[in-house]
Amino acid sequence: MSGYAPSEAARRSGFSLDTLRYYEKVGLLSGVGRTSGGRRVFTDDDLSWLVLFRCLRDTGMPIAEMSRYAELAREGEHTAGERRALLERHAERVEEQMRLLQRQYDHLREKIRFYERLPGPGTD
Amino acid sequence: MSGYAPSEAARRSGFSLDTLRYYEKVGLLSGVGRTSGGRRVFTDDDLSWLVLFRCLRDTGMPIAEMSRYAELAREGEHTAGERRALLERHAERVEEQMRLLQRQYDHLREKIRFYERLPGPGTD
DNA sequence: GTTCAATCTGGAGTGCGCTCCAGGTCAAGT
DNA sequence: ACTTGACCTGGAGCGCACTCCAGATTGAAC
Numbered sequence: 001m002s003g004y005a006p007s008e009a010a011r012r013s014g015f016s017l018d019t020l021r022y023y024e025k026v027g028l029l030s031g032v033g034r035t036s037g038g039r040r041v042f043t044d045d046d047l048s049w050l051v052l053f054r055c056l057r058d059t060g061m062p063i064a065e066m067s068r069y070a071e072l073a074r075e076g077e078h079t080a081g082e083r084r085a086l087l088e089r090h091a092e093r094v095e096e097q098m099r100l101l102q103r104q105y106d107h108l109r110e111k112i113r114f115y116e117r118l119p120g121p122g123t124d
Numbered sequence: 125m126s127g128y129a130p131s132e133a134a135r136r137s138g139f140s141l142d143t144l145r146y147y148e149k150v151g152l153l154s155g156v157g158r159t160s161g162g163r164r165v166f167t168d169d170d171l172s173w174l175v176l177f178r179c180l181r182d183t184g185m186p187i188a189e190m191s192r193y194a195e196l197a198r199e200g201e202h203t204a205g206e207r208r209a210l211l212e213r214h215a216e217r218v219e220e221q222m223r224l225l226q227r228q229y230d231h232l233r234e235k236i237r238f239y240e241r242l243p244g245p246g247t248d
Numbered sequence: 249g250t251t252c253a254a255t256c257t258g259g260a261g262t263g264c265g266c267t268c269c270a271g272g273t274c275a276a277g278t
Numbered sequence: 279a280c281t282t283g284a285c286c287t288g289g290a291g292c293g294c295a296c297t298c299c300a301g302a303t304t305g306a307a308c
Contacts, residue, residue: 017255037303039254052235091229091232091233094229098226101183104182111176112211115211143267159274186265187265
């Protein structure tokens with residue numbers, strides 16, 4: 001069961017091997033296990049962190065803030081409130097982002113409608 | 125009527141003065157007028173280009189692609205089909221982006237719900 | 249035992265999109 | 279005429295998030 005090679009962790013998380021190394025280097029991912037030979041071994045727990053990072057990155061959270069979150073989590077249960085607040089603030093920014101994206105998408109569609117009213121090549 | 129100073133164009137478009145200069149430098153914005161003293165004068169037409177660029181940037185289009193679009197527009201009416209196709213492809217990417225954002229937003233909200241079930245400080 | 253793909257390390261390099269700076273110019277207000 | 283704030287140019291610098299590289303090591307398969 002749990003214990004994934006780097007390539008497997010990369011495949012499952014959608015991050016590249018280099019990105020996984022980079023995340024470890026900047027302290028996002030700490031305490032990843034090693035084989036006697038020095039190779040990384042990712043646990044299910046590591047994987048679920050990666051899934052969270054995937055979510056946060058896809059929604060535009062900067063790495064520094066993810067690091068902050070991870071650091072809080074490492075500090076223990078008493079930081080739960082702060083972690084929650086951090087995620088809450090982020091979620092609000094994401095909502096704003098979604099509204100903007102929707103608005104600009106609508107503009108874009110309108111612009112395209114303008115072109116659709118023009119005769120295309122071969123439309124006769 | 126039409127004829128805006130750089131600062132006014134910046135204010136109306138939401139781009140910084142430096143960004144407006146940069147856009148001109150990379151060929152996004154071409155043929156911006158000048159006063160006898162060399163200062164830029166933005167027309168309503170320039171402004172509407174900026175509004176379009178704002179839309180495309182906000183939806184994640186790279187500058188190179190906006191340049192391509194602007195170039196096509198300069199080439200004349202016969203590129204309308206190609207321009208339309210470019211915008212259409214972009215709109216599809218934006219739709220994908222919106223779906224991803226929504227999906228990850230949902231994950232995020234679920235994660236937050238987990239914290240909400242924990243007693244916060246002072247929740248008693 | 250040999251091979252060979254996967255992995256390791258440290259560090260340099262990349263791509264993008266600005267952003268800032270120095271040193272000078274312009275023009276509106278007084 | 280003078281001051282002052284907006285603007286000019288060319289070019290350097292920055293922040294972010296990777297991405298790539300060289301040269302060495304590991305370990306599963308044959």
